[in-house]
Amino acid sequence: MxxxxxxxxxxxxxxxxxxxxxxxxxxxxxxxxxxxxxxxxxxxxxxxxxxxxxxxxxxxxxxxxxxxxxxxxxxxxxxxxxxxxxxxxxxxxxxxxxxxxxxxxxxxxxxxxxxxxxxxxxxxxxxxxxxxxxxxxxxxxxNCSTMFIAMALAPLHKAFGVEAVQATTMQAISGAGYPGVPSIDILGNVVPFIGGEEDKVETEPQKILGTLAGDHIDHAPFPVSAQCTRVPVFDGHTETLSIKLGKKASVDEVKEVLRNFRGMPQEKKLHSAPEFPILVTEQEDRPQPARDIWLQGGMSTVVGRVRECPVLDIKMTILGHNTVRGAxxxxxxxxxxxxxxxxxx
Amino acid sequence: MxxxxxxxxxxxxxxxxxxxxxxxxxxxxxxxxxxxxxxxxxxxxxxxxxxxxxxxxxxxxxxxxxxxxxxxxxxxxxxxxxxxxxxxxxxxxxxxxxxxxxxxxxxxxxxxxxxxxxxxxxxxxxxxxxxxxxxxxxxxxxNCSTMFIAMALAPLHKAFGVEAVQATTMQAISGAGYPGVPSIDILGNVVPFIGGEEDKVETEPQKILGTLAGDHIDHAPFPVSAQCTRVPVFDGHTETLSIKLGKKASVDEVKEVLRNFRGMPQEKKLHSAPEFPILVTEQEDRPQPARDIWLQGGMSTVVGRVRECPVLDIKMTILGHNTVRGAxxxxxxxxxxxxxxxxxx
Amino acid sequence: MxxxxxxxxxxxxxxxxxxxxxxxxxxxxxxxxxxxxxxxxxxxxxxxxxxxxxxxxxxxxxxxxxxxxxxxxxxxxxxxxxxxxxxxxxxxxxxxxxxxxxxxxxxxxxxxxxxxxxxxxxxxxxxxxxxxxxxxxxxxxxNCSTMFIAMALAPLHKAFGVEAVQATTMQAISGAGYPGVPSIDILGNVVPFIGGEEDKVETEPQKILGTLAGDHIDHAPFPVSAQCTRVPVFDGHTETLSIKLGKKASVDEVKEVLRNFRGMPQEKKLHSAPEFPILVTEQEDRPQPARDIWLQGGMSTVVGRVRECPVLDIKMTILGHNTVRGAxxxxxxxxxxxxxxxxxx
Amino acid sequence: MxxxxxxxxxxxxxxxxxxxxxxxxxxxxxxxxxxxxxxxxxxxxxxxxxxxxxxxxxxxxxxxxxxxxxxxxxxxxxxxxxxxxxxxxxxxxxxxxxxxxxxxxxxxxxxxxxxxxxxxxxxxxxxxxxxxxxxxxxxxxxNCSTMFIAMALAPLHKAFGVEAVQATTMQAISGAGYPGVPSIDILGNVVPFIGGEEDKVETEPQKILGTLAGDHIDHAPFPVSAQCTRVPVFDGHTETLSIKLGKKASVDEVKEVLRNFRGMPQEKKLHSAPEFPILVTEQEDRPQPARDIWLQGGMSTVVGRVRECPVLDIKMTILGHNTVRGAxxxxxxxxxxxxxxxxxx
CATH class of the missing domain: 3.40.50.720 (NAD(P)-binding Rossmann-like Domain)
Structure with a gap:
């Protein structure tokens, strides 16, 4: 061919x-x-x-x-x-x-x-x-920040239903292009604002997790609240998530569902598909952008610190390579x- | 004297x-x-x-x-x-x-x-x-991370009641003491775990905002969910908050209440007291640790980006000097x- | 007045x-x-x-x-x-x-x-x-990089004569203005080139140390060789110097001459003058930009690690605040x- | 086998x-x-x-x-x-x-x-x-800093004779091992001292470029003067060199000699040997540690900015991967x- x-x-x-x-x-x-x-x-x-x-x-x-x-x-x-x-x-x-x-x-x-x-x-x-x-x-x-959130939500939405999501992102400078973020603004600093970003994170997951209905997509109905920040990291967006589920699930059940997630790219063994779209780590201080973004060629979403949330149901830290899997x-x-x-x- | x-x-x-x-x-x-x-x-x-x-x-x-x-x-x-x-x-x-x-x-x-x-x-x-x-x-x-959360919550709790809090912290390296965090672990990186920190942030605010009851303190009953991370910042903890209030309040009402907050250190003009315990900024990309931690001698809590939260009620970014006001x-x-x-x- | x-x-x-x-x-x-x-x-x-x-x-x-x-x-x-x-x-x-x-x-x-x-x-x-x-x-x-070199050379030139100078600079990002250096270019990096900088460092000291001769300045005749680099430091230029002297001098004599340097700003107690234009430190790992640039209000040149040079005569590390004393x-x-x-x- | x-x-x-x-x-x-x-x-x-x-x-x-x-x-x-x-x-x-x-x-x-x-x-x-x-x-x-200096000197010593060397190193944190350099000491900073390092850089090249003489090595007789610093870079030592040659050579001749350098690892095509032990770049702002350390699998020495030195003869910036080729x-x-x-x- x-x-x-x-x-x-x-x-x-x-x-x-x-x-x-x-x-x-x-x-x-x-x-x-x-x-x-x-x-x-x-x-x-x-x-x-x-x-x-x-x-x-x-x-x-x-x-x-x-x-x-x-x-x-x-x-x-x-x-x-x-x-x-x-x-x-x-x-x-x-x-x-x-x-x-x-x-x-x-x-x-x-x-x-x-x-x-x-x-x-x-x-x-x-x-x-x-x-x-x-x-x-x-x-x-x-959007690059949406990507990893949507990946983490997809299997949970299917298994338990997602009812609400809180997200704080810590985004790499490479996401801003070149020349992008001036070094004077980010060296040893956190910038708690990225123009237009929160709006994307708050609306795109619902379309992705929505349902095809003839000539349009019915968006999934759950609200997402995003707080997007820029940190002095070269590549890799780190994000904290808290999720309210439709049906109670234990931490172990959540991890099991995340680990077992596969889709058509895996079934059809597409060239750029990661073997595991989601990797769940048990190391208490991971994922980290400087260490974990290149797992599976930069195409996987790494999930760590899955635990109960005292306000919603489940919380976790997720990470992905923003210019590879995220773009x-x-x-x-x-x-x-x-x-x-x-x-x- | x-x-x-x-x-x-x-x-x-x-x-x-x-x-x-x-x-x-x-x-x-x-x-x-x-x-x-x-x-x-x-x-x-x-x-x-x-x-x-x-x-x-x-x-x-x-x-x-x-x-x-x-x-x-x-x-x-x-x-x-x-x-x-x-x-x-x-x-x-x-x-x-x-x-x-x-x-x-x-x-x-x-x-x-x-x-x-x-x-x-x-x-x-x-x-x-x-x-x-x-x-x-x-x-x-x-705890240094609790400090700024408790400061932001106190006037809101009094005015509207606080019913739940979601917090993600982005903490400076100085909080870990010396030698503290190895540079290999934090340069260009985010570490999504700080031992023991989340537990403190999830329990201390309720004691501080509790009520003296004879021989003990009745802790305030709201849950706090914390996700604590370390970022490559020298001084200054940045924190995103989402808050559920007991009584609905507009963004303007929340800012007004934060701005008007004063306590006995201000009334008695204590030597180390900031004139304004809370500063509310309207700049969309602030507060930032590299720029704002020394306001009022490092003794104030700087609040920015106050806006509605689609999941809880109000969200905002807060900042304070972790080794000054926070310690x-x-x-x-x-x-x-x-x-x-x-x-x- | x-x-x-x-x-x-x-x-x-x-x-x-x-x-x-x-x-x-x-x-x-x-x-x-x-x-x-x-x-x-x-x-x-x-x-x-x-x-x-x-x-x-x-x-x-x-x-x-x-x-x-x-x-x-x-x-x-x-x-x-x-x-x-x-x-x-x-x-x-x-x-x-x-x-x-x-x-x-x-x-x-x-x-x-x-x-x-x-x-x-x-x-x-x-x-x-x-x-x-x-x-x-x-x-x-x-120029900001010239400043600290000229300060260190001046008393040595007077006491011993300067015959040649080798300099490598490690310059802060603030020297490039705003937006200046893109963060993608400098985070975790060294950029071994700053447009036009080496030429300034190689020619300005000779005019400053030159002699007024009626309608012009006779430039001092020694060569300076500069290698200018940018490093991920916010404020403060660090520079390594090796100097060939006209008359042999011991390390102690060199330090003595640097320490005793004073000029008309000190004599006339000018408002912005540092009490000591040159501070000589004996700490083996100083000066450092993150620690020493604000000595004397950012107006002094800090000299450390004065020692013999096996190729020229004396070598040392110097530091100054590039946007204060340097601009x-x-x-x-x-x-x-x-x-x-x-x-x- | x-x-x-x-x-x-x-x-x-x-x-x-x-x-x-x-x-x-x-x-x-x-x-x-x-x-x-x-x-x-x-x-x-x-x-x-x-x-x-x-x-x-x-x-x-x-x-x-x-x-x-x-x-x-x-x-x-x-x-x-x-x-x-x-x-x-x-x-x-x-x-x-x-x-x-x-x-x-x-x-x-x-x-x-x-x-x-x-x-x-x-x-x-x-x-x-x-x-x-x-x-x-x-x-x-x-030593990791010596490595790249010796590589750059070897062909020049053979072609023109090396008579003196001035070196300033800007070394990555990975060279200090783990936990190594505390982040408080190096974030946004330069540390102008690495214990024992200058002595190694000033003595090892002469043994490597020395001559086998029966039961010992006659060290090459030129002096090296080193100033070693630590910078906030993860991997890759950047070094500025000034070299006095025994025989005058133009910048082009120097580059030619560096580019043509090959040794027995190249002749015998050893598994870990880079095809070109030395890469000479013509880009005015290279080499840079964040961009160039992985050339040829981290096994090459990258040389840039070759130019005349007003004090010695030739100056240049060199770079190599300190834990790969350097260790x-x-x-x-x-x-x-x-x-x-x-x-x-």
Whole structure:
């Protein structure tokens, strides 16, 4: 089988760079086009990008000439790490032109006919793209902080019902892109505010855990309360959760349900799927971003300190790699799932 | 009036050092004795202590010979920053010998006849020392993380009633003493566990906000759920709170009540009292430990981001200086309050 | 004596903010005008500036309306923290208009008729302003990294002669202004390059230690080799030095000469002058930026680890507060010296 | 060929852990025994070690029972990461018992009959083990800071002669082991002192670049002056160098010589050998520890900013992974070289 040609929109940015790293040696996708703003267009990629990854720019990428967002593209799949200031309009245009736009940007996530998918949880939501008016389609993944919350909630919601969620996030600087957070603001500091973040965390999980109902998704009805902070950590979002369940469950039952969680990426052994979507640790001082984000290639959600909550029912600490499972890796897994399910060929 | 002689127990430790810094030029107290473990005893202080403060060792302190914990002391007040491994027994012994032991250690905090006091909140609890079997007395202040939570809750409890509290703390490394947290464990990392801390945060506020009932304190009945983490911040504990109130209140009413909070330290203008025990900021990205811990000499609790909580009622971010208001400064204010109220002369 | 009215050029920037902090309650100077780019002009200062100091914006400053660089100013002294992209032209224009421009910017430092002064070292160089074609004058202080090197070299050059200098700097992020260094570039990292910095460190000390020769300065002839790096430190530049001396000197002689160094700011007891321009520490692991930058109000150069160098003659570690003694404080001390010497009245 | 059984001495420490990580799937060596202090002996490894690596403890290692240093061992090669307080005596004892002790500890490095080898530079020095009185032998690698200096000097010494070296190091915290540097001492700080380090950097390069002369090594005669500092970086030592050459060379000639450097590990394609022992970067702000330490598996020395030095001849910034090429990886490469050269079979 020949590889499917893909383009990366926003290729010079932080998420774009991670797409490039994660797509190296991918068995099904081949980076055909790199697309960025007019400022970068026309330059070789290595010159246009301020590369911040811990491997060098791959050789076959370094010399590739960056295309401009307003050019016509030839790739089947467009992975979008576009800035939200331009993503909305551009992604629509490319979907109209017949591309599958697999987007990490927030703009279309809450559109009624756009699926917001984590393939372990709601791959049936892909089906809603048939309601889109485009020749192609737009598919989105969640915000990086939402990702790990949705992963932890999904099996609990199915087993016990989730009735309310309290979350405090301690988010890594890489989530803010480049140049992103000035060092003067974060070195030895905590910033208790990230613009727009709490709103996403408070609304996206309900769509992901919602039910496909013909031409729309019925959102799950539980409230989420989020307090989002930035901490001086390079990669990895750490989050504390307290959860009210519909049906009482012991700590051991909760851990059992989390540990046994599997989805279609595991069943179909998708290339980027972690063997275990959720890892439950018994070490009392884990998970930690500096130690645990690369478990299973950065694609797993690590859960620790599961215990009773005196106010709601269960509390825990969760962690995930914000630019892998929480961004570029999530989009790639969506694309793999769509190929496996026959939406893309 | 001549100054009251005071001793510092655990004088070489992190809290002991902060006692020394804060008692410089104190109008009522004079450091007479420095007390530490046998390993330090007999040495000049400057040699015995691994000094980590940002002013040099005060000249009159540097040459003072450190006494051993088992020596007889002559000071009226003993400020204790002793390690909990020795504080329990030593503090009891000194109280029996007639000293007022004003302790920052956890050992006696939950003793039935020992007051756990924040003088803005419960100065009437000092009265319970009359039930103690000692010639002197033991008085305690709260854990550093509890302090700012209790401060924020006190006016709300009085005005609206507090029915439940969810707290996540992001605590500074200075709270762990010296050598404390190894740099390998915390640089660019979050550690989601601090031994014993959550239990303190979940039980101390109820005693502080409790009611004196003859020979004991009736603890306030609301549950607190705490998730305590360590972050790479030097000084200053940042905490997210969600609070369920007994009576509905708007965000503006909550801010008004917090802003208007005053107690006996403000009325009596105690030397170490902040003019405003609680500062409410309207800046959306504050409070921040690197910017706000020194407001009012490190003695205030800074509250920001007061907003509605979709799960409980009100949420906010709070901050305070953990080794000043959260430790040594709290004990000194307790001593000042006891002098002003006539317990010590 | 009524206070001399002063303006701050570049008032919203990092150095401008430090000028405001350091001029609070100054006995001779009074901030009359705040001047910034057209983008800030017309706004109250508190709104125009992204304030990053650890005290709040002073009340009398917060509401002051920011003036534009192209307005006519009324202050006698203009402290300039202007960005180098605009400082050159603007400072010249203000000097022509009759103001004393005391500048921290690099643009005019190496001009033949502009003094580059550290008043402990070369206050006689002020005299060269009489050769300037302006109604007013331009006076500069050194680059922040140069400052501490020049301070350490000055007494050694006088006592023994300096023949060569090797320097490696480890510079704080505050030196890069705001937003300055992205956190992604410096958290847990060292950046071995700071644009333009090495050139300044390699040429400014020779002018400062040079000799006034009529209408110009004869630069001191020794070579300096600099390697400048950025480290994740908030404030305080740490620098390693190796020095070749003209006349052999023992470690003790070198320390003695450093300790005894005094200049006209000390003799005339200028308001911002440190009692000891150089502090020599005997602690083997000092100086350290997190511990020692605030000695003497941030105005001293701290020298430690003075020892023999197997390649040149003497090596040592030096430290200073880069935005106080290395920038705003240096300019203020220059202004105080010029008032004391009768240049400004 | 069956694999050679190896033991790790000091297996629970930081260097010991890195040995375990680097020996996973090694083609020639197989970890047979894990050896540590009596406190750890008798326990399964996973329980005895405070594991700090970014992969989990390998499964075949986790359950292995740790042996005590005073037990008889059966492995042919003993990789030693022992603390210097015990390494001296223990390594001698094991060499007497017939083992090849490949040590990263400092104790025997300067012994007359012990080779201090970097196989790219002086593999002929292995020969001196024939002068050792042991049934087995002791072989050492350099200090972690020395490693990268010696690598950069070796080709220059051969091509042009090295006459003097000035070095300032900015060393990572991982070099201090665990618990190592307290976070209170290094967060946002620089510590300009590392006990014993400067002496090693000033004496080891001359032995490595020395000449085998029958029963001893004639040390190279140039002086090295070192200033060693600790910075808040996790892994990777950054070092500035200034070098005086015997014969003038242009910057381009120096870069050419560095780039072309190869040794016997490259010729014999040893398993752990980097393809290029030295990488020369032309990016003006590189090398950086957070970006470049993993080039070539952490086994290369990265050189940047090669330029003329106004005091000596050439200056540059160098970088390497201190616990890989600078410690465990160096010892493993030494063992591979000895196998390839027939010393061990």
């Amino acid at each position: 020949s590889k499917i040609p893909v383009a990366i929109l926003g290729a010079t940015g932080t998420v774009g760079q991670k797409f490039i790293v994660l797509l190296q040696n991918h068995p099904h996708f081949e980076i055909r086009e790199l697309v960025a703003s007019p400022r970068s267009a026309g330059k070789p990629y290595a010159e246009a990008a301020s590369w911040k990854q811990d491997i060098p720019v791959p050789e076959d990428i370094a010399g590739k000439i960056v295309k401009s967002l307003d050019e016509t593209l030839e790739s089947t799949i467009l992975f979008s790490g576009l800035d939200s200031s331009v993503a909305g309009e551009a992604e629509t245009r490319f979907a109209e032109a017949g591309h599958f736009v697999i987007s990490n940007s927030k703009n279309h996530r809450m559109d009624k006919d756009v699926p917001l998918v984590i393939p372990e949880i709601n791959p049936d939501h892909f089906e809603i793209i048939r309601k889109q008016p485009y020749k192609g389609a737009i598919i989105t993944n969640s 570029a890796g999530a989009a790639i897994l969506n694309a793999e799932a769509m190929v496996a399910l026959g939406y893309i060929s | 001549s100054k009251i002689p005071v001793a510092i127990l655990g004088a070489t430790g992190t809290v002991g050092q902060k006692f020394i810094v804060l008692l410089q030029n104190h109008p009522h107290f004079e450091i007479r004795e420095l007390v530490a473990s046998p390993r330090s005893a007999g040495k000049p202080y400057a040699e015995a202590a691994s000094w980590k403060q940002d002013i040099p060792v005060p000249e009159d302190i540097a040459g003072k010979i450190v006494k051993s914990l088992d020596e007889t002391l002559e000071s009226t007040i003993l400020f204790s920053g002793l390690d909990s491994s020795v504080a329990g027994e030593a503090e009891t012994r000194f109280a029996e010998a007639g000293h007022f032991v004003i302790s920052n250690s956890k050992n006696h905090r939950m003793d039935k006849d020992v007051p756990l006091v924040i003088p803005e909140i419960n100065p009437d609890h000092f009265e319970i020392i009359r039930k103690q079997p000692y010639k002197g007395a033991i008085i305690t202040n709260s 040594a400064g709290a004990a000194i204010l307790n001593a000042e309050a006891m002098v002003a109220l006539g317990y010590i002369s | 009524s206070k001399i009215p002063v303006a701050i050029l570049g008032a919203t920037g990092t150095v401008g903010q430090k000028f405001i902090v350091l001029l609070q309650n100054h006995p001779h100077f009074e901030i009359r005008e705040l001047v910034a780019s057209p983008r800030s002009a017309g706004k109250p200062y508190a709104e125009a500036a992204s304030w990053k100091q650890d005290i709040p914006v002073p009340e009398d400053i917060a509401g002051k309306i920011v003036k534009s660089l192209d307005e006519t100013l009324e202050s006698t002294i203009l402290f300039s923290g202007l960005d180098s992209s605009v400082a050159g032209e603007a400072e010249t224009r203000f000097a022509e208009a009759g103001h004393f421009v005391i500048s921290n910017s690099k643009n005019h430092r190496m001009d033949k008729d502009v003094p580059l002064v550290i008043p402990e070292i070369n206050p006689d160089h002020f005299e060269i302003i009489r050769k300037q074609p302006y109604k007013g004058a331009i006076i500069t202080n050194s 705003a404080g240096a300019a203020i001390l220059n202004a105080e010296a010029m008032v004391a010497l009768g240049y400004i009245s | 069956s694999k050679i059984p190896v033991a790790i001495l000091g297996a629970t420490g930081t260097v010991g852990q890195k040995f375990i990580v680097l020996l996973q799937n090694h083609p020639h060596f197989e970890i047979r025994e894990l050896v540590a202090s009596p406190r750890s002996a008798g326990k399964p490894y996973a329980e005895a070690a405070s594991w700090k690596q970014d992969i989990p403890v390998p499964e075949d290692i986790a359950g292995k029972i740790v042996k005590s240093l005073d037990e008889t061992l059966e492995s042919t090669i003993l990789f030693s990461g022992l603390d210097s307080s015990v390494a001296g005596e223990a390594e001698t004892r094991f060499a007497e018992a017939g083992h090849f002790v490949i040590s990263n500890s400092k104790n025997h490095r300067m012994d007359k009959d012990v080779p201090l080898v970097i196989p790219e530079i002086n593999p002929d020095h292995f020969e001196i083990i024939r002068k050792q009185p042991y049934k087995g032998a002791i072989i050492t690698n350099s 465990a990886g160096a010892a493993i490469l030494n063992a591979e070289a000895m196998v390839a050269l027939g010393y061990i079979s």
